[in-house]
Amino acid sequence: MTLHALEGHERPREALGRAHSKNGLPAVLLLHGPKGVGKQRLALWTGQLILCERASGEPCGECRSCRMSLRLEHPDLLWYFPIKRPPSKGSRERDREAAEEVRSEIIARVRENALVPSYSEDPLGLHLATVRNLKKEASRGPAVGTRRVFVLAEAQELVSQEASPEAANALLKLLEEPPDSCRFVLTSSEPGRLLPTVESRTTSLHVPSLPEDDVARFLSRFTEASPEEIDKATKLSAGSIGRALGYLPDQDDPGPLERIRQDAFALLRAALSDHPADRFAAALSRPPSGARGLHELFQSLETWLRDLSALASYRDAPVLNLDARAWLLKTVESRSIDPFRPAECVTVVERARSLAAGNVNPQLILSWLLADLHDALASAGSLVPDEA
Ligand SMILES: [Zn+2]
Secondary structure (H helix, E strand, O other): OOOOOOOOOHHHHHHHHHHHHOOOOOOEEEEEOOOOOOHHHHHHHHHHHHHOOOOOOOOOOOOHHHHHHHOOOOOOEEEEOOEOOOOOOOOHHHHHHHHHHHHHHHHHHHHHOOOOOOOOOOOOEOOHHHHHHHHHHHOOOOOOOOOEEEEEOOHHHHOOOOOHHHHHHHHHHHHHOOOOOEEEEEEEOOHHHOOHHHHOOOEEEEOOOOOHHHHHHHHHHHOOOOHHHHHHHHHHOOOOHHHHHHOOOEOOEOOHHHHHHHHHHHHHHHHHOOOHHHHHHHHHOOOOOOHHHHHHHHHHHHHHHHHHHHHHHOOOOOOOOHHHHHHHHHHHHHOOOOOHHHHHHHHHHHHHHHHHHOOOOHHHHHHHHHHHHHHHHOOOOOOOOOOO
């Protein structure tokens, strides 16, 4: 198996290709933009470009080096990314080996199926062991050509771990004086969280969201989803292929982001319910810890509120949750919802999000959230439609 073709992003590609053909690619490049839009794919493309034997403005795709890059088997194209922390093995050397094993397993899986949704249920980090592995590889010369390219994904995750100062410092030294043969391509979906010292060593290039047509075309070319599923996933994707993939079913699994969207829908129904018991039940259905995992749920809840607000403004407004249009419309009408009410609710969600960042008990956060949403949306004597 090889990596799928890189979809869209013509402008960043042209800029990178032009710089490369003039020998002007910086030693440390940062690709930043929304999550799941293809930054890591573009970073690997850039690595392929640097290593290609016949590259001009873009990689030829045919030389031995390109073929190895596309199979993720090029010994001089090294890809590092945040992983779940492996349990400590008691020594620095064995921790490094454990991190390398996880990395290799993930790359092997991507080789089999590169269509991985941009979502993880576990907190991921760039741990010290990963940075040590990267440093060790950087101290070696190229295996086949004259360059080694290091892709370091979601570089802001260097700061979220307790070993952060050490991991970040180890990397900083390398970025400060990169060996002549080394090129670094960092990616970040939250460049605001990058250490200023890391950021100051990079030349950055913005990678924007993709137009809906690009996302839909990609899904119909590379997945087996039905046209309806593609439509729905595209609308919810916000121009990100990685997020769109999270809304598509995979055998019996409806998709990780689709599951969260259904959970958010259940919350909205509980918020609208005339029975406080429904809100308590919804809040208690979450585990009592792990508030930081609520981030996606809140984001999804905002899409539902946005749809209510849009339909309350006018009946023919486009919605994100295409499959629930009839339910949303019925809700807006039976409750005479004012377009500003759901919009105000976004502030309520924002407050819940900051409580979650402070790691408050998720059941408490949700009880407050649902009570506040209920007060903001409620109107006397109305009923919620039963089914979506
Ligand atoms: Zn080539």
